[in-house]
Amino acid sequence: MAKEVKLLGFWASAYVVRVQIALNFKGIEYDYVEEDLKKKSELLLQSNPVYRQVPVLVHAGKPIPESMVILEYIEEAWPEKPLLPQDPYQRAMARFWARFAEEKCLPSGVKYFTTKGEDQLKAKEELVENLKILEGALQGKKFFAGETAGMVDIVAGWLPFWIRRMEGLFGDKVVEEDNLPHLNAWFQDYLSLPFVREKLPPPEKVCAHLRGLLASLEPN
Incomplete structure (x- = not known):
């Protein structure tokens, strides 16, 4: 049915x-x-x-x-098991950080993936600066929502999975314990959640897909 x-x-x-x-x-x-x-x-x-x-x-x-x-x-x-806080201020701030992750971090991540040489270095700097700002919302918390994941975690959830794949492709490191300790810990914590892990595509398949995208960007 x-x-x-x-x-x-x-x-x-x-x-x-x-x-x-x-x-x-x-x-x-x-x-x-x-x-x-x-x-x-x-x-x-x-x-x-x-x-x-x-x-x-x-x-x-x-x-x-x-x-x-x-x-x-x-x-x-489906309001049961909410993704957003009940407090109006906290709910507004969750929407703020979700929008920041979407409108600032995501475009700089795409730029990092689609450029080369000096342009890629500049894109990486921009991405890291945006991630440092995003990390500020994690201070003292395991997840952006606190002890459990919520809306911001899900919106920003492309970061731990796709950035790790890009790092592997480029032989580079964007997020490390030295430069972004809270975000680095969140990467592991978020990917370890069962409801997240169950829906992630196979890493090898994603890497092959990303290689294909990179090849398509090469000039003929």
């Missing part, structure tokens, strides 16, 4: 994985539909006609696109 919730995704998308992790955290059952992004399904095109991208969450026949919007929807539709 088809479930009430359906997720359209692509296995290597950090945006899709964060939605899967949020659904897993909440204990929400769903049907997963893997999309071929080179030949997008009619369901995807109809469900997200503006951006035509994954993820798209379909709940009771109604599609919700864009991962950040989906995370907010999940929080409101």
